[in-house]
Amino acid sequence: QGGGGRGHGSRGRAGGGGGSKKVPLLAVVGVGIAALGIGAGALLSSGGGEDDEKKDDGKPVSASAEPDERPSPTADPAKDQAVALDKLLADSNNSRDSVIAAVRNVGSCKNLGQSAKDLRAAAKQRNGLVTRLAGLKVDKLPANDQLTASLTKAWKASAAADNHYAAWADQVARAGKKGCKKGHARTTSQTAAGNRQSGAATTAKEQAANHWNAIARKYGLTQRNKTQL
Structure with missing residues (x-):
C-alpha cells in the first residue's frame, strides 16, 4: 500500500505539476483570445465605422447634388x-x-x-x-x-x-x-x-x-x- 500510496502521490504531484503548467498556458491562451477578440472587435468596429461614414457621406452628397443637376427654369x-x-x-x-x-x-x-x-x-x-x-x-x-x-x-x-x-x-x-x-x-x-x-x-x-x-x-x-x- 505504501508503494501504491507513493505512486498515487507521485501521480498527484505529477498531476499537480501538470496542472500548474496548464493553468498559465490556458491563461495565456485566454489572454490571447481576449486580445484577439478586442482586436477583431476593434477591426469590426473600425470597419463598420468606415462603411457607415461612407454611407453617411454618400447620402448627403447625392441628396445635395440632385438639385444642382436639375436645370433651373430660365425666363424667355x-x-x-x-x-x-x-x-x-x-x-x-x-x-x-x-x-x-x-x-x-x-x-x-x-x-x-x-x-x-x-x-x-x-x-x-x-x-x-x-x-x-x-x-x-x-x-x-x-x-x-x-x-x-x-x-x-x-x-x-x-x-x-x-x-x-x-x-x-x-x-x-x-x-x-x-x-x-x-x-x-x-x-x-x-x-x-x-x-x-x-x-x-x-x-x-x-x-x-x-x-x-x-x-x-x-x-x-x-x-x-x-x-x-
Whole structure:
C-alpha cells in the first residue's frame, strides 16, 4: 500500500505539476483570445465605422447634388421683350382722340388756337414714342427689324401730319374770315402735306400691326389694329 500510496502521490504531484503548467498556458491562451477578440472587435468596429461614414457621406452628397443637376427654369428673353413693347404700344394711342377732334375743329373753323396746341402736343408724344422704341431691346422678337422700322415710320409720319395740321390751324386763324367759307376752313399746302403724312402713317401702322399681332398671339398679349397704333 505504501508503494501504491507513493505512486498515487507521485501521480498527484505529477498531476499537480501538470496542472500548474496548464493553468498559465490556458491563461495565456485566454489572454490571447481576449486580445484577439478586442482586436477583431476593434477591426469590426473600425470597419463598420468606415462603411457607415461612407454611407453617411454618400447620402448627403447625392441628396445635395440632385438639385444642382436639375436645370433651373430660365425666363424667355423674347417674351420679356414682347411684354416691354406691349407696354409702349399701350401708350401709342393716347393722343388719337385729341388729334381727331383737333383736325375736325380746324376743318370747321372752331377752337383754332387750342386745336393747334393739341396737335403739336400729339406730335411731341409721337416723337417720344420713337425715342422710347429706340431704347427698347427687341432683337429676340421675330421680324424685329420690320416691326421697329414700320413703327418708327408710322409715328414719325403721324408727328409730321400733326405739325402740318397745326400749321394749317395757324393759317386759318391768321386769315380770319377769308380763311373760312361757310363754316369750312380753306385747304392749304399744309392741309395737303398733313393728308400725305397721315396716309403714310396709316400704311406703316398697318404693317406694324401685322408684325406685332403675330408676336401678341404667340405670347398672349394684346393684339392691335392700325388705328390703335
